[in-house]
Amino acid sequence: MSSRAHASAFEADYGFARSDVRLDNWRQAPWNVWAFRHVSELIPTAQIAATPGLIEDPPVDPADLLRQTFPVGGEAAGVLDVLRRTSTDALVVMKSGRVVADYHAPNFTAQSRHILFSASKSVTSVVAGILYSDGLIDLDDIVSQYVPELKSSAFADSRIRDILDMRVSLDFEETYQDPRGDFARYRRAGLLEPSKAGDTPDSLLAFLASLQKDAGDHGGPFHYCSPNSDVLGLVIERASGQRFTDFAAARLWQPLGARQDAYITVDAAGTPRTGGGFCMTSRDLARIGEMMRLGGMANGRRIVSQDWVSDTIANGSAEAWRAGKFVEWLPDGRYRNKWYQTGDASGAFFALGIHGQYLYVNPRAELVVAKFSSQPEPVNNDLKRLNLALFDALGKLCS
Numbered sequence: 001m002s003s004r005a006h007a008s009a010f011e012a013d014y015g016f017a018r019s020d021v022r023l024d025n026w027r028q029a030p031w032n033v034w035a036f037r038h039v040s041e042l043i044p045t046a047q048i049a050a051t052p053g054l055i056e057d058p059p060v061d062p063a064d065l066l067r068q069t070f071p072v073g074g075e076a077a078g079v080l081d082v083l084r085r086t087s088t089d090a091l092v093v094m095k096s097g098r099v100v101a102d103y104h105a106p107n108f109t110a111q112s113r114h115i116l117f118s119a120s121k122s123v124t125s126v127v128a129g130i131l132y133s134d135g136l137i138d139l140d141d142i143v144s145q146y147v148p149e150l151k152s153s154a155f156a157d158s159r160i161r162d163i164l165d166m167r168v169s170l171d172f173e174e175t176y177q178d179p180r181g182d183f184a185r186y187r188r189a190g191l192l193e194p195s196k197a198g199d200t201p202d203s204l205l206a207f208l209a210s211l212q213k214d215a216g217d218h219g220g221p222f223h224y225c226s227p228n229s230d231v232l233g234l235v236i237e238r239a240s241g242q243r244f245t246d247f248a249a250a251r252l253w254q255p256l257g258a259r260q261d262a263y264i265t266v267d268a269a270g271t272p273r274t275g276g277g278f279c280m281t282s283r284d285l286a287r288i289g290e291m292m293r294l295g296g297m298a299n300g301r302r303i304v305s306q307d308w309v310s311d312t313i314a315n316g317s318a319e320a321w322r323a324g325k326f327v328e329w330l331p332d333g334r335y336r337n338k339w340y341q342t343g344d345a346s347g348a349f350f351a352l353g354i355h356g357q358y359l360y361v362n363p364r365a366e367l368v369v370a371k372f373s374s375q376p377e378p379v380n381n382d383l384k385r386l387n388l389a390l391f392d393a394l395g396k397l398c399s
Helices: 004-016 079-085 117-133 160-164 181-191 204-210 229-239 244-256 284-294 305-315 317-320 379-397
Strands: 045-048 069-072 076-080 088-095 098-104 262-265 279-281 334-335 339-341 349-353 359-362 366-372
Touching: 045 244, 069 079, 069 379, 076 079, 076 305, 076 379, 079 088, 079 339, 079 379, 088 284, 088 305, 088 359, 117 229, 117 244, 117 279, 117 305, 181 204, 181 366, 204 229, 229 244, 229 339, 244 262, 244 284, 244 339, 262 359, 284 305, 284 359, 284 366, 305 334, 305 339, 359 379, 366 379
Parallel strands: none
Antiparallel strands: 045 262, 069 076, 088 098, 088 366, 262 279, 334 339, 339 349, 349 359, 359 366
């Protein structure tokens, strides 16, 4: 195919040219639809290798599910309509360990790898749980014990437990659309957007070392800060004595039975963005959820201890959650080991990333849902509620 014909085919598929997608607009609509599934063409990445030769089962036709409706706010909502309203790129529904539906948006396949954004944090937590299960970390250990470069930062006296539960006292705010603040500097350190003219961005480690403590003590209110999870990645590397990607491949990805290599974005020094840079297929993301549903088991092998999973889905401070800002959209929630708990009778828990990335596990319904999206806004609380209503309904529609 000639380059002109190839360009025309691309524009026919997406409505814009490949050259229109740049590092300064890749998270914005409409370019994000392509960019979220081709991150490695925009940002440096490192591979997390799957076991060679494993073949993915064919997709399961979602037609019957897409015709279903469920109640939302006193009205009937169609499953397909909700998927479209939430800019869904892919949906995998597992019931009792079996895939019962795969939905793919146009130009998305079972082999397409999509960025998880902050759902990455929950995957990083599983890797930390493996280290904990090995006895290589203690959650009351001080972070700077592992990463001495952080001794002059807010993390100098924070515990690993504080990092896992987002209870670090940190002078930092997640201002996604502020081009000038610390969050923009954080993104530049991770090579997620262009550096300023004449400026050399910090490395991710240098950026983390610059962050200072807020007024309160560690262990206080839930305070959502993505840099906590990048610090956790550094702790994993130092405690394991391996690159994060190598440890994750050997201890999580391959025992899990992942069918495709995953990858994770890295900074100029090769430090992985464990707070938001994982990219993988929807089926492989669902496998992580199924492993958590089964108490840390996959393919008859233990990945992470039952104690770690039980702690993740049952503990966490309700008081700390109520004192935080996310109570607005999840009033009965809690947060533990970088997973959210719904607080309802189902015991459902989930991973969440901006622009609509989810991994949802409902133990009572034996349900796992993996969902990739390209929502135009990074955060939309109404769409969070709608997605959670959809997931709750899927437990009943797929019974």
